[in-house]
Amino acid sequence: MKWGVVVFPASNCDLDAYHLLRDVLGEKVEYIRHDAATLAGCDLLILPGGFTYGDYLRPGAIAARSPVMGAVVDFAAGGGPVLGICNGFQVLTEAGLLPGALYRNSHLQFRCLETYVRIESSSIPFTGAAETGKVLKMPVAHGDGNYYLPEEKRLELEENGQIIFRYCDFEGNIVREANPNGSVDSIAGVCNRAGNVLGMMPHPERAGEKILGSEDGLVIFNSLLEFYGNREVRGGA
Amino acid sequence: MPDQEEIRRKLGLSDSEYELIKEHLRREPNVTELNMYSVMWSEHCSYKHSRSSLELFPTSGPRVVQGPGENAGVVDIGDGFAAVFKIESHNHPSAIEPYQGAATGVGGILRDIFTMGARPVAFLNSLRFGELNSAACRYLFDGVVAGIGGYGNCVGVPTVAGEIYFEPCYERNPLVNAMCVGVMPLERLVLGKAGGKGNLVVLAGSKTGRDGIGGVTFASEELSSDSEKDRPAVQVGDPFLGKLLIEATLEAVENGLVTGVQDLGGAGLTCALTETASRAGSGIEVELDRVPLREAEMPAAEILVSESQERMLFIVEPEKLEPLQEVFKHWELDLAVLGRVTEGREVVVRQGGEIVAAVPAESIAGGAPCYYPQSREPAYYKELAAFEPLTLPPPKDYNRVLLELLGSFDLASKEWVWRRYDHMVRTSTVQGPGGDAAVIRVRETGRALAMSVDGNGRYCYLDPYRGGMLAVCEATRNLSCCGAEPVGITDCLNFGNPEKPEVFWQFEEAVKGMAAACEALNVPVVGGNVSFYNEVDKEAIYPTPVVGAVGLLECPEQQGKVAFKDEGDLVLLLGGNELSLGGSQLLKSACGKVAGRPAAVDLELEKRVQDLSRRLVREKLVESAHDLSEGGLAVALAECCLQGNLGAVVDLPVSDRREDLVLFGEGPSRIVVSVKPEKLAETAALAKAGGVDLFELGTAGGGILKINSSSKPLISLTLDEMKQAFEGVFKWIME
Numbered sequence: 001m002k003w004g005v006v007v008f009p010a011s012n013c014d015l016d017a018y019h020l021l022r023d024v025l026g027e028k029v030e031y032i033r034h035d036a037a038t039l040a041g042c043d044l045l046i047l048p049g050g051f052t053y054g055d056y057l058r059p060g061a062i063a064a065r066s067p068v069m070g071a072v073v074d075f076a077a078g079g080g081p082v083l084g085i086c087n088g089f090q091v092l093t094e095a096g097l098l099p100g101a102l103y104r105n106s107h108l109q110f111r112c113l114e115t116y117v118r119i120e121s122s123s124i125p126f127t128g129a130a131e132t133g134k135v136l137k138m139p140v141a142h143g144d145g146n147y148y149l150p151e152e153k154r155l156e157l158e159e160n161g162q163i164i165f166r167y168c169d170f171e172g173n174i175v176r177e178a179n180p181n182g183s184v185d186s187i188a189g190v191c192n193r194a195g196n197v198l199g200m201m202p203h204p205e206r207a208g209e210k211i212l213g214s215e216d217g218l219v220i221f222n223s224l225l226e227f228y229g230n231r232e233v234r235g236g237a
Numbered sequence: 238m239p240d241q242e243e244i245r246r247k248l249g250l251s252d253s254e255y256e257l258i259k260e261h262l263r264r265e266p267n268v269t270e271l272n273m274y275s276v277m278w279s280e281h282c283s284y285k286h287s288r289s290s291l292e293l294f295p296t297s298g299p300r301v302v303q304g305p306g307e308n309a310g311v312v313d314i315g316d317g318f319a320a321v322f323k324i325e326s327h328n329h330p331s332a333i334e335p336y337q338g339a340a341t342g343v344g345g346i347l348r349d350i351f352t353m354g355a356r357p358v359a360f361l362n363s364l365r366f367g368e369l370n371s372a373a374c375r376y377l378f379d380g381v382v383a384g385i386g387g388y389g390n391c392v393g394v395p396t397v398a399g400e401i402y403f404e405p406c407y408e409r410n411p412l413v414n415a416m417c418v419g420v421m422p423l424e425r426l427v428l429g430k431a432g433g434k435g436n437l438v439v440l441a442g443s444k445t446g447r448d449g450i451g452g453v454t455f456a457s458e459e460l461s462s463d464s465e466k467d468r469p470a471v472q473v474g475d476p477f478l479g480k481l482l483i484e485a486t487l488e489a490v491e492n493g494l495v496t497g498v499q500d501l502g503g504a505g506l507t508c509a510l511t512e513t514a515s516r517a518g519s520g521i522e523v524e525l526d527r528v529p530l531r532e533a534e535m536p537a538a539e540i541l542v543s544e545s546q547e548r549m550l551f552i553v554e555p556e557k558l559e560p561l562q563e564v565f566k567h568w569e570l571d572l573a574v575l576g577r578v579t580e581g582r583e584v585v586v587r588q589g590g591e592i593v594a595a596v597p598a599e600s601i602a603g604g605a606p607c608y609y610p611q612s613r614e615p616a617y618y619k620e621l622a623a624f625e626p627l628t629l630p631p632p633k634d635y636n637r638v639l640l641e642l643l644g645s646f647d648l649a650s651k652e653w654v655w656r657r658y659d660h661m662v663r664t665s666t667v668q669g670p671g672g673d674a675a676v677i678r679v680r681e682t683g684r685a686l687a688m689s690v691d692g693n694g695r696y697c698y699l700d701p702y703r704g705g706m707l708a709v710c711e712a713t714r715n716l717s718c719c720g721a722e723p724v725g726i727t728d729c730l731n732f733g734n735p736e737k738p739e740v741f742w743q744f745e746e747a748v749k750g751m752a753a754a755c756e757a758l759n760v761p762v763v764g765g766n767v768s769f770y771n772e773v774d775k776e777a778i779y780p781t782p783v784v785g786a787v788g789l790l791e792c793p794e795q796q797g798k799v800a801f802k803d804e805g806d807l808v809l810l811l812g813g814n815e816l817s818l819g820g821s822q823l824l825k826s827a828c829g830k831v832a833g834r835p836a837a838v839d840l841e842l843e844k845r846v847q848d849l850s851r852r853l854v855r856e857k858l859v860e861s862a863h864d865l866s867e868g869g870l871a872v873a874l875a876e877c878c879l880q881g882n883l884g885a886v887v888d889l890p891v892s893d894r895r896e897d898l899v900l901f902g903e904g905p906s907r908i909v910v911s912v913k914p915e916k917l918a919e920t921a922a923l924a925k926a927g928g929v930d931l932f933e934l935g936t937a938g939g940g941i942l943k944i945n946s947s948s949k950p951l952i953s954l955t956l957d958e959m960k961q962a963f964e965g966v967f968k969w970i971m972e
Binding site for chain 1: 391477663
């Protein structure tokens with residue numbers, strides 16, 4: 001199994017995802033350039049956080065049109081697992097791989113702080129190792145994490161079990177004060193219909209070592225390893 | 238056509254400086270050359286008023302690889318690695334355009350670090366504003382915070398520590414000092430030298446435009462009511478390009494593609510060309526027609542002094558040009574060969590086939606006159622020093638006083654600020670903002686770096702000598718409270734107009750105090766920045782030297798923290814007994830007064846306290862350690878309680894001193910620690926052996942901070958009451 005971390009110009013959490021996978025989890029991992037035509041045989045993809053293209057135009061908008069995204073779209077269509085974190089989530093919505101959009105935080109400021117999220121569904125490969133309802137402590141760091149989609153679409157997501165994380169307090173209660181950006185229905189992460197593409201604003205790669213304050217983010221990587229670890233993953237390029 | 242005299246006046250060159258230029262050139266300079274000299278001989282670039290005093294600083298030591306004079310200082314941190322750091326001011330631009338001023342301050346200091354070949358790993362900053370009840374100050378404050386975040390967050394370097402204070406003297410002249418720390422393998426160090434005849438001189442990064450024209454000259458003058466018109470002197474930052482430039486430059490350095498690197502900051506191309514040539518004792522010939530421009534038909538002088546951001550100058554062996562071009566193409570950045578390194582010592586600039594400037598590199602980069610300004614003790618000094626705060630009646634309600642101090646903008650939690658900075662990216666921040674110092678792990682070696690910035694303008698105003706000492710002591714003590722050994726400091730000296738004898742006296746005294754503390758504590762100064770002319774309409778700021786200190790830990794797990802940990806831990810006070818309410822937060826907050834003298838410093842004791850603190854923290858004898866600063870013992874105890882979410886019951890040491898002095902008096906060389914009862918004996922023995930007094934204050938636990946004096950209750954506040962005061966004041970006034 002090999003992980004790929006896609007690096008766009010001014011991705012800046014690429015290093016953190018790479019470090020966690022290689023040094024903490026002992027996984028094989030490779031960087032994939034924004035102008036690459038193929039995914040170098042990677043089995044799992046991460047679109048990391050950062051400020052691709054300086055967030056100019058809209059966060060993720062320019063990166064979503066990078067050459068590599070063709071291969072990413074094919075990979076996802078073939079059922080390959082894609083995890084978009086923070087700016088990576090923004091890229092995935094801009095690329096049309098995930099529903100909804102990420103607006104400016106409702107208070108118009110950047111926010112970097114520890115948050116708690118509740119796992120709303122553990123029936124996808126990204127959360128399978130945990131119970132639904134489990135509370136995870138993970139930091140956020142973004143200026144545009146205010147997830148929005150129209151009410152009927154949101155109901156559709158809810159019905160399909162595509163809402164994966166909601167911001168909550170440390171006991172798991174969904175309360176307004178726990179939501180760092182004003183996202184609709186406290187949504188922190190969603191997946192596509194097939195369940196193989198996940199976007200989330202919190203940073204699981206920043207919550208993978210005790211010395212950093214939390215190891216809760218490992219749930220996501222471990223779930224993926226558990227799900228895909230024992231069998232061949234079908235990917236694109 | 239304005240005559241030469243008018244031009245040079247506009248450029249800020251004095252008659253004697255003009256004569257000196259003629260001597261260097263043995264002829265009249267043309268307008269382009271005048272422009273070049275004027276930016277390089279500005280105070281900002283030439284340190285012409287400060288050089289003689291700065292020689293007092295100790296700048297060498299067993300760990301020092303590169304002291305002052307390069308883009309940043311370099312210190313050996315073991316295992317073949319080095320820490321590279323520097324602090325710099327961006328005060329004037331931030332006064333006019335707070336967002337861009339602060340953002341480009343961050344971008345500028347960032348370039349200084351990766352120019353040396355180091356990977357930037359942390360930002361710190363030190364900020365001063367006027368009081369926030371003024372809408373103008375709130376605008377500056379909000380803009381500066383947004384600008385620091387705007388640049389720092391985008392380039393993926395965490396902003397991990399800082400300090401912010403508010404005094405009326407900074408109302409129209411805020412201070413924005415940005416510091417950056419980088420890490421690199423020692424062998425990768427590159428300097429800003431244009432060596433090797435025939436090597437190519439290459440300009441990379443952003444195109445050159447008309448922003449930041451004469452920025453350094455603007456920074457070397459007093460501000461006034463119509464400084465607004467100088468807005469074009471403020472540079473505009475592009476953090477996206479900045480991030481690409483980091484990656485491309487480090488890739489070039491790692492692959493050995495460049496022999497010299499210099500960033501383009503203050504004084505732009507002029508500075509980069511003349512400094513690199515002067516350091517190498519060589520010359521340079523360039524064609525300005527090859528400089529990628531944002532707009533056509535910029536005159537030579539403008540191209541040469543433009544401070545457009547995100548540009549780098551490389552010295553490249555001809556056969557390495559192609560691989561270098563590959564790297565920059567990959568990062569989608571411009572690269573232009575401007576010319577070559579030559580044998581002479583002249584920088585020759587051509588445009589349209591004609592020589593537009595030909596100047597001896599050294600005369601421009603190092604040939605500025607050195608001034609020895611007059612120095613005179615200011616009239617206010619003795620008068621304010623004579624004020625004895627203890628002639629005022631003591632406060633009646635100490636609970637109220639403590640809450641007021643915790644809720645003052647100076648001391649209140651700055652979370653409102655630092656939650657707007659990404660302080661976690663790179664997943665190496667093992668202690669973020671809010672503690673005595675931030676701690677960054679160095680994955681390559683398994684060690685960790687602690688870092689802190691400190692300065693106290695009030696102390697320096699009242700007694701610049703003691704104030705200078707106190708700044709160095711406090712910054713290094715913060716490191717020692719984290720268990721780190723201070724390995725070097727960088728300083729940013731913010732003062733008024735040095736041509737005024739009273740201001741220069743403040744400067745001299747502060748530098749003397751800082752130098753004495755550095756000597757005594759064995760900490761070298763490896764770089765820094767002087768910012769003079771911080772005056773608006775002739776009113777100077779408080780003299781404000783800011784010290785950025787970097788320390789080394791054997792491993793991240795060694796670090797100490799401020800927070801009280803467990804019920805029943807004993808609370809101890811270590812160190813000094815020298816206290817004063819002069820210049821204290823109590824005097825300012827309760828009486829609105831800035832007067833008296835800050836406490837005297839016993840540097841020997843300071844060293845013993847710091848040595849002891851490091852030992853106690855590293856050997857895990859103590860559960861927490863916190864340095865005592867503004868607000869004294871009471872505020873320090875409250876901070877330990879709030880961070881640990883744990884109360885404490887303490888009794889003040891018996892003394893015949895006034896209670897307000899003991900509770901809120903400020904003095905150096907003091908630390909609060911907490912220990913497990915079974916570790917008390919060992920801790921006390923070490924303190925005794927280390928020549929440091931130890932007082933048992935009481936016990937941590939419960940949900941209330943109780944401070945008694947001989948069993949008489951002075952303070953009793955719940956964690957919630959303190960928290961309410963400590964948190965939320967910025968949100969309240971700013972939103």
